[in-house]
Amino acid sequence: MPDRQKAKSGDGALPRVPFWKVVRAGFQINMTALPALYIVINFVSIAHGVSHGVSTYVTQLFYDSVEKALRTGAEARLVIASVLAMGAVFVGRELLNGLHNFMHQVAFTKGSGETSRRIHAKMGRIDPVCLEDTALQDLINKAQEGAFNTRYIMNLGITIFTFYLPYILFMGFYLNHLSPKFILAILCVFVPTLFGQLLKTQIIAKFEDEAAPIRRRFDFYDSTMTGREFFKETRLLGAFKMLMGRFLETCRELSAAEWKATKKENGLELVITLVSTLGWGGIVYLLVSSLLGGEITVGAFAAVFGSISTMFGVMNEAFSHLGNMAKNFGAAQNYVRFMELPERGGVKMAADKSRGIVMENVSFTYPGAASKSIDDVSLTIQPGETIAIVGENGAGKSTLVRLLTGMYKPTEGRVITRGLDTAAADGPSLFSGLTGVFQKYQRYLMTLGENVTISQPGSGEPADKALAAAGVEVAADTFPDGLDTMLSREFDGVDLSGGQWQRIAIGRGLYRDHDLVVLDEPTAAIDPLEESRIYKQFMNLSKGKTAIIVTHRLGSVKEADRVVVMDKGKIIAVAPHAQLMTSCEKYRDMYNAQAKWYEN
């Protein structure tokens, strides 16, 4: 009988996906990855299902021929022929079983490749703003697992139609042909197993619902115990013991829920077995009375009697597959939801480098957020201008930058950057000639050189100049192999401090060919004076290029052509530093509070 792959279950608070969409998604994966093989598998599956039914029929022929030979003293030719037929059918059935399982394995491996390809391709098209929504972030993490569940459901569903149904139909016709009352026998098997499996599915579903939030806590506390990133802090602050206590508490909760469900499930199992045994007794009674009444032959009696356990087994398996499909449906939906996430879209257009950026009455609300993060903002940036954006935490600086670059589309109003409407142009058009370094920069586990040139692979330019501008000295004591030094302990390389990584990220941003550059506070781990030096050098380098820098350190913004002061999602002032010192109280206060850093 077909192999059953183990699958994990999942949960989600997102809207329900219709069942047919999950089946369709699984079908699309298989039909793209292995169309011919997939069609053949299904024919093999049908032949395999029917072969189990035919086995019962040839068993009857065999017993009948033996009985006839004994009764009438006829030649053994008929017996030999029926043995050969039975042998051929049994061997064929096992061959089909092996072939079916083998083909499923092949299909599974091939389909996994196609699944990854689909997920990666989709990831490239997703609207970046989706990543701001924690529920959607979670969804992206679960897509891979969900794809597994999707294919699992689809495979089980198809197998029910191509293996179990043909067998059950065959047996139905066969038993009906013997005597219509044997259909009753099928019902005796069918009804209790169906109800039993339905109830079981409900018990499992209820348990999964209860367990999902406990599991989330369990995973979190587990990670605080074993995760590298928690290690120093939890030891130093002495939080380990308390976290361990919480972890054990969730363990107990999970076990209690599981114990409750297992008890119910086993009780039910017992009832199903009792009812099934009664059903079995009923079939035996029918068989014996039909045999004694001369309604069926000895062969039919033996064949049906011998196949009762197979019928029970097959039906039980078919219904437990239905249960597994239901169990995996929650997680499978995540794949479909992921594939349906909104895409960035847009059309290819050429940017006009001679034009700056115009924002007109722009508002922006993050997905799922209650209030606007940017509220009716208008701003014009001339080409070649250096603009600094300042403001308190949460004022909307990073969001403004994401809107100016076209990473996010405005919820209201419009942004025209270098001649392109950010709501209409596609990502590659918007991002060509654009570079940036962000608050959350990346640490690539690659060489120093690769960490820089990754922003423009194949340009052939050496990385030294950009690194120097970012204040990285490629000295032998820090980088023993120069630009070829591997960064990261994981790959036998060197480990760097937060500040050093940050400078490399700045180098990477500067390396890329650009006419517009954005620095969103990539300097938090660098001391204020060094930051000031890096920004000065940066502004020298970007002469003639449009530059937008976001910083909390106001000593660095004096060189900017204009400073944008933000507060609660609005722009409250735009002017050069000197002018703001007299006209904007908020700016003057912020500057004076920091002035002592820059004395001397």
Ligand SMILES: Nc1ncnc2c1ncn2[C@@H]1O[C@H](COP(=O)(O)OP(=O)(O)OP(=O)(O)O)[C@@H](O)[C@H]1O
């Ligand atoms: N993913 C998000 N979902 C919902 N709201 C968000 C999200 N990201 C930011 N916000 C909200 O948008 C507002 C502006 O955030 P933003 O990150 O632009 O501020 P910021 O000025 O860059 O702050 P910081 O100086 O801390 O970097 C904040 O109120 C913040 O809570």
Ligand SMILES: [Mg+2]
């Ligand atoms: Mg920010």
